[in-house]
Amino acid sequence: MKRAVSAMVLMGLGLHAAMAGAGEKVAMPDPTASWNHLWYHVLIDLAIIGIIFLTAGLYWVWKYRATRPNQIGEGPKLSKIGAISFAVVPAFLFMADDFYLAAKGWTVWNEYRNVPRNAMEVKVTGSMWSWAFEYDNGVSTTFMPDSKEGEGLVVPVGKPVVLRMTSTDVVHSFFLPDYRVKEDLMPGRVTYLWFQPNKEGETIATCAEYCGNRHSFMWTKVKVVPQAEYDTWVAKQKQGAGA
Numbered sequence: 001m002k003r004a005v006s007a008m009v010l011m012g013l014g015l016h017a018a019m020a021g022a023g024e025k026v027a028m029p030d031p032t033a034s035w036n037h038l039w040y041h042v043l044i045d046l047a048i049i050g051i052i053f054l055t056a057g058l059y060w061v062w063k064y065r066a067t068r069p070n071q072i073g074e075g076p077k078l079s080k081i082g083a084i085s086f087a088v089v090p091a092f093l094f095m096a097d098d099f100y101l102a103a104k105g106w107t108v109w110n111e112y113r114n115v116p117r118n119a120m121e122v123k124v125t126g127s128m129w130s131w132a133f134e135y136d137n138g139v140s141t142t143f144m145p146d147s148k149e150g151e152g153l154v155v156p157v158g159k160p161v162v163l164r165m166t167s168t169d170v171v172h173s174f175f176l177p178d179y180r181v182k183e184d185l186m187p188g189r190v191t192y193l194w195f196q197p198n199k200e201g202e203t204i205a206t207c208a209e210y211c212g213n214r215h216s217f218m219w220t221k222v223k224v225v226p227q228a229e230y231d232t233w234v235a236k237q238k239q240g241a242g243a
């Protein structure tokens with residue numbers, strides 16, 4: 001049995017090492033991809049550890065079951081070294097995995113905090129209960145969740161976007177679930193988050209910090225479009241503002 005447990009632990013570690021090697025290289029920083037990768041890594045590790053414990057547990061339940069009524073059980077006698085290693089070795093193995101995952105978490109966090117130099121900047125203002133966006137080129141948009149009027153956030157595909165955010169009233173939180181990014185906004189302070197919109201399409205951002213009665217209606221459209229379409233959109237917005 002001891003051999004079986006060690007084999008399983010070794011198998012788990014081997015798979016783990018293979019996975020870690022496979023996903024280490026990320027060509028362009030992308031918090032979304034890194035977050036997803038870390039999340040799947042945690043899930044796989046939990047599954048491997050769970051299977052090891054479950055298999056060992058079930059095996060022992062079966063091995064030491066009562067075979068006749070009124071049987072007094074008799075556990076196996078482990079040597080002192082055996083008993084200590086049984087506790088210490090798995091604890092160290094799993095702690096090593098925990099530290100490894102925690103360190104990976106810090107790496108991903110660094111990526112979240114380091115905005116690429118070529119990022120496009122958009123100012124975001126949160127107010128009870130809607131979002132407003134202001135671009136470097138003078139364009140500004142909003143989105144009204146009730147009427148669904150307004151453009152929301154429109155960005156060109158492939159270019160990192162950094163949002164510089166503040167609030168006019170209470171604490172809000174800008175949450176882009178599809179991009180795995182979320183950051184609080186508060187009056188008198190500018191916070192930021194960035195994301196890498198690699199795929200065209202429409203998604204939403206929503207407020208993730210309870211901010212009053214209509215908190216749950218405080219969302220906005222986020223549209224990722226090809227560069228040419230984005231340029232046309234900007235021109236149209238400027239024209240509209242001029243008119």
Ligand SMILES: [Cu+2]
Nearest residue numbers: 172207211218
């Ligand atoms: Cu809010």
